[in-house]
Amino acid sequence: MKIRKGDDVLVLAGKFRGERAKVEEAMPKSNRVILEGLNSAKRHTKQTGATMQAGIIDKLMPLHASNVALWCSGHKGPAKVGFKDDDGTKVRVCRKCGEAL
Secondary structure, X not given: OOOOOOOEEEEOOOOOOOOEEEEEEEEOOOOEEEEOOOOXXXXXXXXXXXXXOOEEEEEEOOEEHHHXXXXXXXXXXXXXXXXXXXXXXXXXXXXXXXXXX
16 A cells, blocks of 8 residues: 555545545554544444443545545646655655655
């Protein structure tokens, strides 16, 4: 998966299409990402011991990684990701403008 925690992404499909957000968590095994402030759902929770509060909480739900694209600040748009070898280090680059992501 080419998207990592902390990346700035653009949502390509779904209810939040066209919005930009930061990746809060990346889940490579299930190919999903959790975005900051987007796709929240109400969850009814039961108190478990003294640690968890009972009631209705907002929980951020994951989006599939294919529905988001990395945001390139070089050309101010969504980017396809390529890789380049930079002094023995693998670096992600934008395929359109060549800027390091």
